[in-house]
Amino acid sequence: MSSLIQMIGVKKVYQLGETEVHALRGVDLELKKGKFACILGPSGSGKSTLMHIIGCLDVPSSGTYYLEDKSVGEMNDDELADIRKDLVGFVFQDFYLLPDVPAWYNVSLPMIYNRVSPKERKKRAIELLGRVGLGDRIYHYSNQLSGGERQRIAIARALANKPEILLADEPTGNLDSKRGEEIMEIFQQLHEEGKTVIVVSHEHYVAEYGEIRIHIEDGLIGCEG
Numbered sequence: 001m002s003s004l005i006q007m008i009g010v011k012k013v014y015q016l017g018e019t020e021v022h023a024l025r026g027v028d029l030e031l032k033k034g035k036f037a038c039i040l041g042p043s044g045s046g047k048s049t050l051m052h053i054i055g056c057l058d059v060p061s062s063g064t065y066y067l068e069d070k071s072v073g074e075m076n077d078d079e080l081a082d083i084r085k086d087l088v089g090f091v092f093q094d095f096y097l098l099p100d101v102p103a104w105y106n107v108s109l110p111m112i113y114n115r116v117s118p119k120e121r122k123k124r125a126i127e128l129l130g131r132v133g134l135g136d137r138i139y140h141y142s143n144q145l146s147g148g149e150r151q152r153i154a155i156a157r158a159l160a161n162k163p164e165i166l167l168a169d170e171p172t173g174n175l176d177s178k179r180g181e182e183i184m185e186i187f188q189q190l191h192e193e194g195k196t197v198i199v200v201s202h203e204h205y206v207a208e209y210g211e212i213r214i215h216i217e218d219g220l221i222g223c224e225g
């Protein structure tokens with residue numbers, strides 16, 4: 001089977017005034033569909049940059065990135081937007097939920113872009129909240145919920161458009177280790193259900209969950225396991 005994700009010599013250079021910041025310095029990465037990968041590295045090593053490129057929120061400065069055998073560098077804006085809408089779901093450290101709407105509404109938002117009917121949006125949002133163990137928090141506002149619960153809402157939202165790939169950038173960064181482990185267990189469960197899951201983190205306990213561990217340091221990666 002060919003790879004879902006294949007990167008060859010991917011570099012990312014940010015221009016900051018006169019200075020060039022080499023965030024990725026030639027990343028080779030291959031990941032098959034259905035895998036659960038944890039990418040670990042210290043702050044500033046290039047984790048978020050790599051995630052943004054994987055999820056087509058940003059493009060490499062050079063190198064090649066194939067997603068489902070298609071070269072991302074040759075895609076137009078519409079194709080990139082479709083990938084962000086349909087193929088990937090994002091989870092971030094800061095949750096990024098609307099504070100004063102019910103949990104189900106936050107989960108339902110991405111479905112608007114896929115023209116799902118309002119009734120179906122709510123039904124599916126409620127199902128997804130059940131899947132992340134929040135069946136009894138459907139009408140809570142996010143500012144009435146704990147950090148771990150907010151992150152579970154964010155995971156449910158990331159699943160709204162049935163993405164093939166779930167990308168999580170420091171998803172446990174704002175949580176204590178017990179809540180963090182609960183979040184990692186949800187990713188584990190989603191992986192067992194067939195999703196491709198990629199988590200980046202600087203926290204070592206996160207690595208215990210991935211099938212594949214990838215270390216990133218100074219914009220370069222090395223694999224183990």
Ligand SMILES: Nc1ncnc2c1ncn2[C@@H]1O[C@H](COP(=O)(O)OP(=O)(O)O)[C@@H](O)[C@H]1O
Binds near residue numbers: 043044045047048
């Ligand atoms: N938009 C940007 N402009 C300039 N430099 C950036 C930008 N984003 C990230 N960087 C730099 O690129 C490097 C990698 O950053 P990042 O990918 O955010 O690392 P991590 O997520 O591992 O902390 C860091 O040195 C950071 O300062």
Ligand SMILES: [Mg+2]
Binds near residue numbers: 047048169170
């Ligand atoms: Mg980061």
